Amino acid sequence: MDRTRERSWLGLVGDLLSAPLTELPDERIAAQLHASFGLLAAAYNYREPGRGAVQRVWPRGEQFCGHRAEVDHWGACCVPACHPILRYYLATGDWRAIQVADVPARFADEAAQASWREVAVSWGVPSQLALPLHVGQHSHRAFVLGRADPFTPDEVQLALTVQHLLRGLDRQVVAARTGFGGGARDVATSMHLTPRELAVLGELADGLTAAAIGRKLLITERTVHKHLERLYTKLGVGDRLAAVLQAQRLGLLPVR
Incomplete structure (x- = not known):
C-alpha cells in the first residue's frame, strides 16, 4: 500500500x-x-x-x-x-x-x-x-x-x-448531533474536551467497558484508557461513575 x-x-x-x-x-x-x-x-x-x-x-x-x-x-x-x-x-x-x-x-x-x-x-x-x-x-x-x-x-x-x-x-458527527447541545459544546470547548473524548464519555454513560467502547469507536482498548485518563483529569474526578455524574452536572450528558 x-x-x-x-x-x-x-x-x-x-x-x-x-x-x-x-x-x-x-x-x-x-x-x-x-x-x-x-x-x-x-x-x-x-x-x-x-x-x-x-x-x-x-x-x-x-x-x-x-x-x-x-x-x-x-x-x-x-x-x-x-x-x-x-x-x-x-x-x-x-x-x-x-x-x-x-x-x-x-x-x-x-x-x-x-x-x-x-x-x-x-x-x-x-x-x-x-x-x-x-x-x-x-x-x-x-x-x-x-x-x-x-x-x-x-x-x-x-x-x-x-x-x-x-x-x-x-460516529463523531452522530454523537455530537444526538448527545450534545449548543450549551454542552460551549462547556466542552471551555474544558478543552476533544470530540473523541466526548464520544468516549457518551459510551461510558451507557455502561460500556473500555473494550466495548474501543470496538464501537474503532480504536484500541489502550487508546480508550488514555482518553479516560485525560477525561478524569479534565473533569477533576477519579473513576467512571464520578466522571458520568460530573458530566451530567455540567450538562455534558443528559440526566437519566
Missing part, C-alpha cells in the same frame, strides 16, 4: 478532529479522495429516515457537462432501487468497501445492472468503489468513487483504511 497516501489521510482526520465536529466535511473529503485515487468524480450519497435521497457530486473539470441534471436525478431517485452496490449492502449487511465489478450478480437483477451500466458508461465512470459509513433499510451515508479504469488491489486496500477512518468521523 502507498504509505504516503495513507499518511495524508491520517493527517486530514487528525486535523478534522482538532475541533468539535458537528458536520461531515464532505467537500474536503471528496477533494482528498480525488487526490488519492485519481477520480473522475466523487459522490456523497445520503438518506435520512422520512426524507428522500440526496447526492452531492464533485466531478473533475467538465466531466459531467451536459449530464448534471441526469446525474442528480439518478442519484436521488434511482440509486436505492438500481445501484448494485447498495443492493448488495442491504442484502448482506456487509459494509466493507467494494467495487461494483465485484458485486455478485445474484444481488442485482439483469435489468438493474443494465440500467446502472448504461448511465455509468455514458458518464465515463463505469468503475465505481463505495465507502459506506452507514447502511440501513431507511437511511444510508456513503462516498462513491468513480473513474474509467478498475481500482487495483492496493487501491481497494487503501479504500478499506480510508473507510475505517471516515466511519470514525461519521
Whole structure:
C-alpha cells in the first residue's frame, strides 16, 4: 500500500478532529479522495429516515457537462432501487468497501445492472468503489468513487483504511448531533474536551467497558484508557461513575 497516501489521510482526520465536529466535511473529503485515487468524480450519497435521497457530486473539470441534471436525478431517485452496490449492502449487511465489478450478480437483477451500466458508461465512470459509513433499510451515508479504469488491489486496500477512518468521523458527527447541545459544546470547548473524548464519555454513560467502547469507536482498548485518563483529569474526578455524574452536572450528558 502507498504509505504516503495513507499518511495524508491520517493527517486530514487528525486535523478534522482538532475541533468539535458537528458536520461531515464532505467537500474536503471528496477533494482528498480525488487526490488519492485519481477520480473522475466523487459522490456523497445520503438518506435520512422520512426524507428522500440526496447526492452531492464533485466531478473533475467538465466531466459531467451536459449530464448534471441526469446525474442528480439518478442519484436521488434511482440509486436505492438500481445501484448494485447498495443492493448488495442491504442484502448482506456487509459494509466493507467494494467495487461494483465485484458485486455478485445474484444481488442485482439483469435489468438493474443494465440500467446502472448504461448511465455509468455514458458518464465515463463505469468503475465505481463505495465507502459506506452507514447502511440501513431507511437511511444510508456513503462516498462513491468513480473513474474509467478498475481500482487495483492496493487501491481497494487503501479504500478499506480510508473507510475505517471516515466511519470514525461519521460516529463523531452522530454523537455530537444526538448527545450534545449548543450549551454542552460551549462547556466542552471551555474544558478543552476533544470530540473523541466526548464520544468516549457518551459510551461510558451507557455502561460500556473500555473494550466495548474501543470496538464501537474503532480504536484500541489502550487508546480508550488514555482518553479516560485525560477525561478524569479534565473533569477533576477519579473513576467512571464520578466522571458520568460530573458530566451530567455540567450538562455534558443528559440526566437519566
